[in-house]
Amino acid sequence: MTEYVIIGDGISGSSAAETLREEDPDSSITVITDEGEALYNRILIKEHAKGKLPEAPISIHDEGWYEERDIELSLNTHVTGVDTDEKVVRTHEGEDVGYDKLLIATGGTPTQLPVDDSDAEGIHHFWTFQDARKIRESAEAADDGVVVGAGLLGIDFAAVCGAQGVEGKYLMRGDRWWRYALSGQGAEIMHDGMREVGVEPVFDSGVDHFETDDDGRVVAAVDPNGERYECDFAGVAIGLTFNTEFLGDIDLEQDNGIVVDEYMQTNLEDVYAAGDITQFYDVLLGEQAQNGSWGSAKEQGRIAGVNMAADGEAEAFEWVSSYSITHFDFPFLSFGHPTLGDEYAERKYSDTEWRRIAFKDGKVVGGVLIGDLAPQSKLKQLMREQRDVADQKEVLLEETVDLDDLAPPQEQ
Amino acid sequence: MATTTSTGRTLTLRRVDSVAADATVRHIDQLDENALELFYAALEGARPLPATGTDLEPGTVVVATEYYRVEAA
Numbered sequence: 001m002t003e004y005v006i007i008g009d010g011i012s013g014s015s016a017a018e019t020l021r022e023e024d025p026d027s028s029i030t031v032i033t034d035e036g037e038a039l040y041n042r043i044l045i046k047e048h049a050k051g052k053l054p055e056a057p058i059s060i061h062d063e064g065w066y067e068e069r070d071i072e073l074s075l076n077t078h079v080t081g082v083d084t085d086e087k088v089v090r091t092h093e094g095e096d097v098g099y100d101k102l103l104i105a106t107g108g109t110p111t112q113l114p115v116d117d118s119d120a121e122g123i124h125h126f127w128t129f130q131d132a133r134k135i136r137e138s139a140e141a142a143d144d145g146v147v148v149g150a151g152l153l154g155i156d157f158a159a160v161c162g163a164q165g166v167e168g169k170y171l172m173r174g175d176r177w178w179r180y181a182l183s184g185q186g187a188e189i190m191h192d193g194m195r196e197v198g199v200e201p202v203f204d205s206g207v208d209h210f211e212t213d214d215d216g217r218v219v220a221a222v223d224p225n226g227e228r229y230e231c232d233f234a235g236v237a238i239g240l241t242f243n244t245e246f247l248g249d250i251d252l253e254q255d256n257g258i259v260v261d262e263y264m265q266t267n268l269e270d271v272y273a274a275g276d277i278t279q280f281y282d283v284l285l286g287e288q289a290q291n292g293s294w295g296s297a298k299e300q301g302r303i304a305g306v307n308m309a310a311d312g313e314a315e316a317f318e319w320v321s322s323y324s325i326t327h328f329d330f331p332f333l334s335f336g337h338p339t340l341g342d343e344y345a346e347r348k349y350s351d352t353e354w355r356r357i358a359f360k361d362g363k364v365v366g367g368v369l370i371g372d373l374a375p376q377s378k379l380k381q382l383m384r385e386q387r388d389v390a391d392q393k394e395v396l397l398e399e400t401v402d403l404d405d406l407a408p409p410q411e412q
Numbered sequence: 413m414a415t416t417t418s419t420g421r422t423l424t425l426r427r428v429d430s431v432a433a434d435a436t437v438r439h440i441d442q443l444d445e446n447a448l449e450l451f452y453a454a455l456e457g458a459r460p461l462p463a464t465g466t467d468l469e470p471g472t473v474v475v476a477t478e479y480y481r482v483e484a485a
């Protein structure tokens with residue numbers, strides 16, 4: 001009987017556990033998580049923090065789900081070490097859990113701002129359900145908020161401020177939100193969305209330090225220009241630090257995450273990784289890549305489970321990821337790798353509609369759609385087909401994309 | 413989709429402001445490609461949502477720019 005151990009009960013770990021049970025009914029499966037609750041819907045916790053969604057629908061699995069599948073779940077258990085020679089996982093309680101095959105699905109932890117008082121009361125980071133509960137409580141009581149981190153997670157804090165009636169200042173380092181994926185035109189639509197919910201973007205700013213009162217509560221953020229922004233609520237989302245500390249000095253190949261191939265295999269035998277934590281081989285891109293989205297993490301967990309159970313390379317990970325922002329009146333979708341292009345095409349269609357497509361070596365590798373998401377399935381299809389279309393940008397920028405207007409692949 | 417056309421049953425989307433504690437809630441990024449396409453088509457009024465062929469069941473709330481509850485037509 002094969003013994004599988006999975007570290008992490010996020011969507012990647014949990015989907016691997018479910019797959020393993022289906023693929024290898026007689027095996028032993030242990031899932032270890034340092035959180036106090038079983039899998040929940042991480043991408044809905046922002047709705048709870050906004051005050052819009054009660055707690056109950058956010059839970060995905062209760063403990064009974066694991067019992068029914070004969071999966072051993074260890075809550076509140078932090079893995080402190082892995083010995084790949086002895087094939088054991090060490091927990092904070094000093095327990096050793098043996099494995100035949102190990103899956104590391106530990107994701108990341110929000111990075112703290114390296115400035116004074118960045119852990120003061122009232123300053124929040126956003127990853128867990130517990131974080132969301134605290135953010136909700138704190139935002140409900142707050143009047144003035146400051147948000148730092150001009151990316152996909154920072155904007156959730158801006159949305160929390162908006163929904164909770166907190167007057168927000170969104171301090172950004174450059175001249176626009178998500179400058180790696182959006183031009184000024186696209187970003188301006190997002191800035192208008194922020195303003196409409198009562199959050200003011202502040203450019204060429206950031207946080208130099210926070211000020212606190214005698215009780216250690218945040219009272220202001222001071223930016224590098226010396227501007228002072230009073231706040232009793234602050235949200236920091238400047239990036240993720242991957243949870244690899246417990247791996248110590250084992251010989252696992254890492255590169256800002258754990259390096260895996262398209263089968264989710266690491267360089268060490270019987271050790272796999274899945275989810276946010278991986279630097280995976282992207283078969284569509286033809287190189288290593290990283291992805292921080294729910295769908296991708298879920299699929300990587302499934303693929304890892306399939307290959308672990310098969311003890312071979314049974315199925316490769318091939319996926320076009322999506323990440324939406326739903327906080328404003330208009331929809332926003334980022335797909336694939338919108339920042340990895342060597343060429344771009346973009347167009348603005350109205351005050352709330354904009355499109356940008358990223359190409360690499362002539363192929364679509366990602367993009368951002370604002371306002372009108374209708375072209376998404378066609379653009380994703382081109383990405384999957386790896387068609388050479390960069391010389392036909394006009395067709396892809398038409399308001400309605402018709403793939404029949406593209407030159408047939410054989411004529412190119 | 414043969415079942416859908418033979419029974420002809422469809423679902424509708426109703427915008428809701430609040431969510432019951434026992435509701436099933438899905439974020440738009442959690443729909444598979446097929447469900448997503450059908451969801452958007454239904455939202456734009458282009459086509460009703462088929463009652464089968466997706467895992468969008470009556471009662472499910474989908475979080476998009478608004479919250480939408482899937483209901484029997």
Ligand SMILES: Cc1cc2nc3c(=O)[nH]c(=O)nc-3n(C[C@H](O)[C@H](O)[C@H](O)COP(=O)(O)OP(=O)(O)OC[C@H]3O[C@@H](n4cnc5c(N)ncnc54)[C@H](O)[C@@H]3O)c2cc1C
Nearest residue numbers: 008010011012033034079106107243275276292293294297
């Ligand atoms: C606020 C927020 C909003 C988001 N919005 C979206 C969205 O709209 N769309 C989208 O697609 N994605 C979104 N994401 C991203 C998405 O949630 C992640 O990509 C996905 O959940 C990653 O899953 P994972 O299983 O790889 O990692 P995680 O969900 O991070 O799970 C890893 C688990 O491992 C545990 N762990 C770590 N180290 C140890 C250890 N040493 N011992 C034991 N346990 C350990 C962690 O506590 C955690 O429970 C959002 C994320 C957040 C935080």
